[in-house]
Amino acid sequence: MSRLSQTWNQHVVKKENKALVLKTIQERAPISRATIANVTGLNKGTVSSLVSELIDEKLIHESGTGKSSGGRRPVMLLLNETAGFTISVDLGVKSILGVLTDLRGNILSEKKIRFSQEDFDEVLALLYQLIDGLKNDAPESEYGIVGIGIGVPGVVTTEGEILLAPNLGWKKVPLQKILFDHYNVPVTVENEANAGAYGEKVYGVGQMSSELIYTSISIGIGVGLILEGKLYKGLRGFSGELGHMTIEKDGADCRCGNQGCWELYASEQALLDQAEEAGFKDTTVDHLIEAADQGDAKAIQLLENVGDYLGVGITNIIHIFNPEQVVVGNTLRQAEKYIMPAIEKRIEKNAIGFNKNDVQLNVAKLKNHSTVMGMAAFNIEKFFTETGNEPIMH
Amino acid sequence: MSRLSQTWNQHVVKKENKALVLKTIQERAPISRATIANVTGLNKGTVSSLVSELIDEKLIHESGTGKSSGGRRPVMLLLNETAGFTISVDLGVKSILGVLTDLRGNILSEKKIRFSQEDFDEVLALLYQLIDGLKNDAPESEYGIVGIGIGVPGVVTTEGEILLAPNLGWKKVPLQKILFDHYNVPVTVENEANAGAYGEKVYGVGQMSSELIYTSISIGIGVGLILEGKLYKGLRGFSGELGHMTIEKDGADCRCGNQGCWELYASEQALLDQAEEAGFKDTTVDHLIEAADQGDAKAIQLLENVGDYLGVGITNIIHIFNPEQVVVGNTLRQAEKYIMPAIEKRIEKNAIGFNKNDVQLNVAKLKNHSTVMGMAAFNIEKFFTETGNEPIMH
């Protein structure tokens, strides 16, 4: 007979409490054992014993004494952020951005490779090159590279297979397996918007929110859902296809098969198409922003129009989820000066009061690093929650 | 200093394991101690001791022996479903439907009161009358009435206050507090669609699904979200306002302040308005179905048209959530013969393959009882997970 669900025994208790202590140190370092006991509600003795195990495992370390508050001075504890490193990558349509981070998410090295050929094998070669470069930049450490994470612009299963990446022309690429077989360390492959959402939640503008919707506005629109503090992926990992939410019932046909999809009106592609029609030849988002900055009324109007359409979809999001925060990220975020007021105006006009009052609208704080930092957060979290991490031998 | 999160000690372990044993009996009764141990992974001795406590608390009882499978015959355990009862109510726009259920959700008594006056005090008097009637029908039991639950067509906070019930004309009614002060038993007030979703999940068509979206199609449209097996309520309880999702960007104004809302095209109200225009005077959904059954092409077309618009919104739902199941419930469900094929056709044509292949479209199995049964499920779950239930004294 198969096991129904988790049973609770003392081993689970210890594992959970140890994770709680580690998380507390992550979030509040420098912190003393006594404060951890107060904050978590655990007994002082328990904290002492768990802390000493974490020190043995090199995940944390002591760092001198803190200030006395009328008695013995506390011994402050710090996360041993250089016990291991992550390689976190945003695999985009025209470039690959990769970072080497420590276990606090500090970036130690950053590399970017541009490409034009989208053939998978060629891109994979570039990806290996980038990862190898970052790996070389990693200092000696107890645990070495603890995880590799790749954010991709496409539909990714919960098993890390890219089913479809339309703007790369890829289908059915088992990237997680390919990279794991090559590097033999834990590999996470995740949709770019999902990663961006988590990045903003952990390191960006959403650190205080547990209900956060991240909209990745680029050539298309992807959406990452943080619900109850966790990424929501749906049955098989395909949630968040809000770019293909109909906002115009008998609207234009979308290549996805649907009609009147949001991204036909509110994406970078939509903006560029409209600009073309308005007489801008072979333009880019940067050019349009530049023109707008110089007072070009046509450019301003184009940007505001896209913002208005973004507002329509975001109003839907607010009604659907009752979120705490909606974050606008990816390339079109660069036009925030023009699109954000337009979005706000639309929300102000159209959203239902109860839901509207709860929600904050923000621009991605991590800018073009939302996705890489999200992958870093996935890597780090996986490492810390994995049971029985043993230091590697050198 | 405030406590950050739950700490794990042996008391928690015991509570969780006891709940696990009880849940296993709920789901698989009649079941023996040995089978529980196998299914849950708990030790035989642990199960024996927890079971004996549950028997002492009168929550379960033994019921003779089962069939031998080559050794000693097992003692079968049953849930003591008559240890207590719930009163569960669907407070609608024109009527109140209430049921008395046992702890397995069996209906022992059912009452319905129709009303036309929507004045709160008058409706409250009727509600008291209905609840008192059901209470009188409850047999003597260990725990008596363990909970009262009310599903209402409106916006409900997590604290059980009705902020707005547009079709009743109510604002800011603290119904949970009012009923608790009156009856002094646990009271749950929840949005009608949220309750319907949970009802279908626990007792209806969704028993096998953990990602289920329930659409309540009545005068307006409400949506209940079951994500990862649990009801998702958003930051303050206002999620699921998909009736006010824009599907026509510059569509008609909705009284909610938004434009082109889904429920302007796909609700009972929309159907009746369109029927009026098409020449049906003062008609009802029942009349239209009857006409359609007799081959009235106009009526058939009206129903199919609403179904098509429902399909547009449900396609959005499929793209947003990647659910396992979408359930169509409430009054318009009665026209399933005409609307379901139209919905399916629209999904078939417009939904993205990956998401489409995962999803099942179903009609609410509990018919007009989805909401009451959802409230019953809430009541029962609350009772079973509450710590230290003590039998009441008679």
Added chain:
DNA sequence: TAAGTTTGTCTAGCGAATAAACAAAGATTA
């Protein structure tokens, strides 16, 4: 200098789960 405070460790004890022995009750087989 003495008394009070805070930090962190140590020890004894508790309670819940587990493994293993055991008893009870039936099936199977010679």
Added chain:
DNA sequence: TAATCTTTGTTTATTCGCTAGACAAACTTA
């Protein structure tokens, strides 16, 4: 029919993690 094997459920001894409280160390305050 008797002997053996199976399955169920209880009992017992053991383990392990947490807790309370004692204690020592280190510091502040009067």
